[in-house]
Amino acid sequence: MSDLNVLFRKRIGFPEEELTFEKLDELLVRTAEKIPFENLCIMENRTRGLSNEIVMDKILLQNEGGLCYELNYILYLFLQENGFDTSLVRGVVFNQMKQEWSKTGKTHVANLVQHNGKFFLVDTGFGGNLPLKPVPLSGETVSSATGDFRVEPVKNEHGDYLVHIKLNHKDQDWKIGYVFDSMDHVKSVEELEEIQTIIKEHPESAFNKRPLITKLTSKGNMTLTTDSFTEWEDGQEKKKGMDEKTFKEYKRMYFGL
Structure with a gap:
């Protein structure tokens, strides 16, 4: 196993065994329980440029957490190491308070995994709104300990798939999580650095106001x-x-x- 493979499994307490698609549920739960979603680097002005080595050091060696572009990126690298056909896609979060799309633009990053000819959204970087399971792009509802989730095709200026969420004990009705573009794949780590800069500097960013x-x-x-x-x-x-x-x-x- 590579260093990343060994360190990621150690961080979340996942056994050194073959990772199959059916085991992604367990993987996502363990990841969500062990690696926090947090913005301390931004609030403490200690962000670094992004690379495989920097993200590995932060999350797997220093045992910190991160935001979507870090958490889903380290998951992307891990899934690739384990033979999954995955890509990083970009999306725009829906601001529930203002009932509008975030003015920070396509700054949400998630994984799109292809399995047996079908595509699934795999997201470990959406704070307390995690599906904890792969969500098919067919509109089928997926239920987990956190709530119900579904992804449906949509015609939208920001993307072609809409993520709907209904959290247990919190939501009575479905709400919009974010829209993503299944064709807008992150092609380089420089794109993630650009997202980090926007999150850090944009006046409408939700993650540069307080820890x-x-x-x-x-x-x-x-x-x-x-x-x-x-x-x-x-x-x-x-x-x-x-x-x-x-x-x-x-x-x-x-x-x-």
Whole structure:
């Protein structure tokens, strides 16, 4: 096995065995539970250029998390190492508060995996909205511990497939997650660097305003900001206020950061 293959499996606690398509569910759950979605590098102004080595160092050696362009990129490299036919695609997130497409443009990155002649969305970089399973591009609903998900073809200026989400204990109705372009593949790591720059500098970016850390747990999920720590367990929400000292303690205690 390559270093990346060994280190990724070690980070998420996945056994050294053949990775089949049927085992992607388990892989995605373990990834979501072990690698947090977080923007600390951006908030602390310590981003680096992106490369295989830099992303491996950050996530697999320094045991940090990252945003979609890092989390789905390291997953992309791992899937390729294990013989999967996968590509990175770009999409535009729907802003639920403003009910409009994000003005940061195509800054969401996800994996598109081809298996037995069919395509599936595989996303481990969408915060607390993770499907935890490959989602077919056929409109079929996929259900997991986090909720229901489906991907449908659409005619949209930003892409040709729409991701719908209905989170358990949170959403009564379907909501739009993002739209992606199945033909707009990321062709080089320089594209990911451009996305990182937009996320870091754009005035409408959701990730350059305050620290955000979230990850899945066996009973729900937990989210930490400088204002609060929110924990969902079996559909019940518990929330606690934060100060600077407690934020640092919780960051280390619950997320290993």
